[in-house]
Structure formats: structure tokens, C-alpha cells
Amino acid sequence: MIPLAGEPLALDLVNTLALGPDGEDLDLLASPGTAAAWLDAQHDLGRLTGTGADDLDLPALRRLRSAVADCVEHARQGREPPATALAHLNDTMRAAPASPRLSWTGTAVTRTTGRTGDGRRDLAAELAEAAATLLGDPAVTRVRGCAATRCRLLFLPANPRRRWCSPTTCGNRERVARHYRKSR
């Protein structure tokens, strides 16, 4: 179950920690199965980095998520992120740098980007770099939290009037609640 996907990858990562229907923590990175499903939903990240459910380092991924969440939370308010969180992202990227790679397909030369770490480090670096892209973009100050009281999901609205992570879940639930309050 993916609470919210299709936002910039860094936000999708932060959003893997959501609130369940009863306000309980819903953590997609708590078990290898849900984490692998999330990665597959993310542009096949699991396959790209050669990491399956068995070789995910979940504590490391959760630590990375918390650093990304920290940085995004500060940056979206125009505040300086904690130095330790920034350093963690820098270290993670440095552990598996990306470099261009050329290969011959049989008819043409293609240029792709490869990483030099093992699968786990490649995956972490890929996520950290997605965070770097978002954090370095002035648009990060437009990142918004869902307006629903029992939702903590973040999104980058294309339309400035967007208030909900999803109009069909949170938007609908709030409309129903408002109607209920009015009619009482």
C-alpha cells in the first residue's frame, strides 16, 4: 500500500512514514516486503540498483529518510537544515558517486549513469541525490503538508490552491467532516 506516490522522489521517501486510519504510524520501510514494493513503484528503483527485499538495509533507509525529512522540513520554511542531516546526505552520496558509462548496444553507443557502490549504497545514494535535487531547487519552499488533521503527507503543489495530499481520500474525508459539523 502506497500512501502517496508521484511526488518528487524525496517527498515520496518522506511520505513512506504516514498515519494510518486510526492515527497510528504506517511505515512502509518497517518491513522488507512493503519497502521492496515501494521501491518497485518508484521507477523500478529496486531493480535499477539490484536490491530486492532480501538485501535492503532498512535501518539505514529509515535513517536516511529521517535526514531527508529534517532537511525538507527546514528548507521548505527557508530555514537552515541541521548540519548533521546535511552531512548525512552528503556522506551517502559520496559513498556511491554517479559516473557516466558508455556501452555499445549493437547499433549505437549509449550513455547511461552508473554508480560505484554495492547495491545498498547505490540505492541510498540515488535517494540522497533525489533529495539534493529537491533541496537545491527554489521550489522546495512551495512544499506543503496536507491540510487534513490526521495526515502528515507532503506534496509539491502544481496548483497553488491544492490543499490535500489527495482529493479523493483526505479532501473527501474533510469535506464529509465539515458537512457533519455543520449539520449537527
Ligand SMILES: [Zn+2]
Ligand atoms: Zn492527506
